[in-house]
Amino acid sequence: MKSIFLTGASGFVGHHLLSRLCFEPVAQIFCLTRRPLAVTPQLGHDNVRFLHGSLSDVAVYRDFLAQCDCVIHLAALTGKAPPAEYFRSNVEGTRILLETCRSAGVKKFLFVSSIAAGFSEKQRYYYAQSKEQAEQLVRQSGLRHTILRPTMIFGPASPVQAGLERLAALPVVPVFGDGRTPVQPIHVGDVAEFIMSIVAAERFAGETLEIGGPQALSIEDLLRRMRIHRTGKDALTLHLPLSLLIPALTALEVLAYRFLPITVGQLATFRNSGTIQPNSLWQQHAPQLRSLDSMLTRQPAAGAEIAPLARECNVFARFLSGPMPSPYVLEKYLHAHARSAAFTDATRFDRALLAFARRGPFWTRLTDSFACLFARRSVFRRKLILLAAILESVPPEQGFLDAVRFANPFALALVLAAKGLAFAACLLLSVLLFLPLRIALGPCGELGGESH
Amino acid sequence: MDRVVIVGSGPSGAHFALSVLQKGYDVTLLDVGYAKPPAVNPEDNFIALKRNLADPVGYFLGEDYEGVVLPNPKKEYYGIPPSKSFALRRPRGFAFDSRGFAPFFSFAAGGIAEVWTGGCYPFNAEEIADFPFDFSELLRCYGEVARRIGVIGVEDDLARFFPRHDGLLPPLELDFHSARLMDDYARRRAHLNAKLRCYLGRTRIATLSRDLGARKKCASLGRCLWGCPNGAFYTPSLTLDECRAFPNFRYLPGLRVSHFRCDSARRVTHVVAFPAEGGPPQEIPVERLVLAAGTLCSSQIYLESIYRSTGELLRLPGLMDNRQILMPFVNLHLLGKPYNPESYQYHQLGLGIDTGDPKGYVHGQITTLKTAMLHPIMQNLPCDLCTARFLVDHLHTALGVINVNLHDTRRPGNYLTISPSKDSGPSQLVMHYEPAPEEEARVRWAISTVRKALLALGCVVPPGMLHVRPMGASVHYAGTLPMSRTPGRHTTSELCQSHEFPNLFLVDGATYPFLPAKNVTFTLMANAIRVAERAF
Secondary structure, three states: OOOEEEEOOOOHHHHHHHHHHOOOOOOOEEEEEOOOOOOOOOOOOOOEEEEEOOOOOHHHHHHHHOOOOEEEEOOOOOOOOOHHHHHHHHHHHHHHHHHHHHHHOOOEEEEEOOHHHHOOOOOOOHHHHHHHHHHHHHHOOOOEEEEEEEOOEEOOOOHHHHHHHHHHOOOEEEEEOOOOOEEOOEEHHHHHHHHHHHHHHOOOOOOEEEEOOOOOEEHHHHHHHHHHHHHOOOOEEEEEOHHHHHHHHHHHHHHHHHHOOOOOHHHHHHOOOEOOOOOHHHHHHHHHOOOHHHHHOOOOOOOOOHHHHHHHHHHHHHHHHOOOOOHHHHHHHHHHHHHOHHHOOOOHHHHHHHHHHOOOHHHHHHHHHHHHHHOOOOHHHHHHHHHHHHHHHOOOOOOOOOOOOOOOHHHHHHHHHHHHHHHHHHHHHHHHHHHHHHHHHOOOOOOOOOOO | OOOEEEEOOOHHHHHHHHHHHHOOOOEEEEOOOEOOOOOOOOOOOHHHHHHHOOOHHHHHHOOOOOOOOOOOOOOOOOOOOHHHHHHHOOOOOOOEEEEOOOOOOOOEOOHHHHHOOOEOOOOOOOOOOOOOOOHHHHHHHHHHHHHHHOEEOOOOHHHHOOOOOOOEEOOOOOOHHHHHHHHHHHHHHHHHHHHHOEEEEEOOEOEOOOOEOOEOOOOOOOOHHHOOOOOOEOOHHHHHHHHHOOOOEEEEOOEEEEEEEEOOOOOEEEEEEEEOOOOOOEEEEOOEEEEOOOHHHHHHHHHHHHHHHHOOOOOEEOOEOOEEEEEEEEEHHHOOOOOOOOOOOOOOEEEEEOOOOOOOOEEEEEEEOOOOOOHHHHOOOOOOHHHHHHHHHHHHHHEEEEEEEEOEEOOOOOEEEEEOOOOOOOOEEEEEOOOOOOHHHHHHHHHHHHHHHHHHOOEEOOOOOOEEOOOOOOOOOEOOOOEOOOOOOOOEOOOOEEOOOOOEEEOOHHHOOEEOOOOOHHHHHHHHHHHHHHHO
């Protein structure tokens, strides 16, 4: 295979694709990333080269693009961002890349879009709108191309799966709308396989191909299946009518878009069918696709020791900063554990604190409410401080924002009072929980020497 | 003209070398000389650096994550960042023993001042009353240092403590918080001056407000703590670089001097140095020897030399250091205000307290929080880290720390000695320090006065955050081989010439008979120039 140019290699799909692609006989894989990629054990191949920059930094990648036969364009802004940012990254970024491809003489272009680009209701769903516009640009580019529209993508470290599992873990599971909207999750490894087969077969005939997993089910069923996988029991669900929710959220978005846990756009998943129109490519792969059950069952990762640490990093990062950690943050967190003895389990009480904290962000908060006063030097607390140090060393977009959100002294005082009350409540709960454990299990480990 | 051998490239050694090189002497400088790493991304400010570095965590936290500040019983908020760890690297086999003293040693090219915070505080006439030379000599040399290194400063209320000298550059723009403190001071000045005898003003800092030679003026990158990438902030390795341009200069790094040898007339004839990373010793012939290795290491060389030639294990009394008290504060006027990362990062203001005793000046350096690693602060707040993060975000601009310094005097109970090595290698330095009996009361008084002054400026010191640093932490060491008007054992002349060994000079802090509450670095440089001009 000739050289390939890959954008978005540090993202969720890109990371998996690269792990797969680097074993193929590709002359060179040039990866354009805004961040250095987490160097996973299977990487380190000399046919992979990283270029650091964004799509608008044409000078960084133009010469390398000219050496490539094919471009795989994965880079996109997902999650929640200001509306203009979606169009800047996803539409403008794609336009610049297409132009550079044309001037560099690239022949083939694989664009990974989203099933959401075809949603019928995309009002206020800026991500889907931007993907649809980007698809248009690809179609009009004059390059040989294929557009791939995956459904919701599951697998280890999947942000959408983690979000839905958080919902499914609540005591009462909220279901937006009637819950009958069908979805068809696909495993990230299968998305990588689809991409590989298109590149290998040189299938660039201007098609738009939708790809999904082997099974379609309603969103409510999906949430319940997740709950059953997690606890063994079915969930209590609460239907929240979209007819009330959407106007309320629309009004709130005007006032406080940044602070909402969910936006009107993101509710589109609960309103639009997320299943695919079968096509020849999908049918060819359908028998080998990973089952929904295998996606929902937590697989131990290849390195048995890394899996709990990676989960712990995810949980702690969500507690400290909200979003899931980037692959680079995760890599550094694991690396620190390999380099320093300060972060390994020490005493029985240390292990008990960690066992609680790893259960989820709420448990981390509870554990830290105790540890910040009564177990300041515990291994748990050290790990949390390590992650805070890593998060504040990476660019603000990937770590802490370090931004003032309440400049009005009155609003700040109110929020501070609320946070103080929340802390006091957690402290009380945590003392009731951990004090007996502390008495029963003994103290935390101490750091030896003058430094770690 | 004698060939001059200098030991140590810190502020004293580098400026002494430059002065005698300009006079035409042949100079050999012996140094362990661990070099600072090259500057990375010199155009980037603090935020851009995080975005543009290939491995920002490696840069800020280090390969072994030594930059992560974990909860520690020492209560220090900041460690030396990985980009400056070269300054604390120690040669192979180096060891010491100390009681009541927590020393820092630096074997860097440029010495411990490679990681200083740039405060340039000239001593005044009262403070050098015990020094056996005229104040005007030192004042002239302060001007020369300022011209060489670039010092910003103005004449304001702190001028009553800091004599005016030549060569000052105009100041930098004040950061938002410092400017607010100055405004509040202007309103409460009468109260602060009359009731508390506190004076607020701009500190004098070794950074550039305009280009000086090849060095560019401060670009407000907010990266001082990690090492100024464009040379605006002065460190002695810049002067060492200047020296290297002289054809009559020979720099021999990688050598740790153990002792010197003398002839029967007690003239130094050779120095003996061990390769820093191990190996057999080398002997270097000497016509005039200048020790500028810092009070601790120069004293160690002196003690070792006497031990090797006579078998006598001496004690050098009079070790001094400034007691420092760190008082973090919150400026209530600035809660919830955004912060500007593009700012000079270290202190820009000083708080001077007139104690009534002409030598008892209390000096506080006010550093407002701009760019910084915040996890050391977050973990010290009495709440979970997520809440702490929210608090720090909203208190960022309002936070500051005042570093309060107290003077010290020579006392017989505070001494340096050595414990000889079992093999032929360098001996181990032994330090002993006990605070003066009245120190506790002085510390309490200083804390209470600063607290009141801060309150008058709208700032509070949160309970439990105050930290009295151990002796040794300020790295302003002095006093073990003092200048004296009358020749006495183990003292030096007004020209810092040893009364024991006629061709031996000591140009670092070891020769100070008194230590005011001021960063000594500026005076180290000035005194080294004074000695070079008058004795060579």
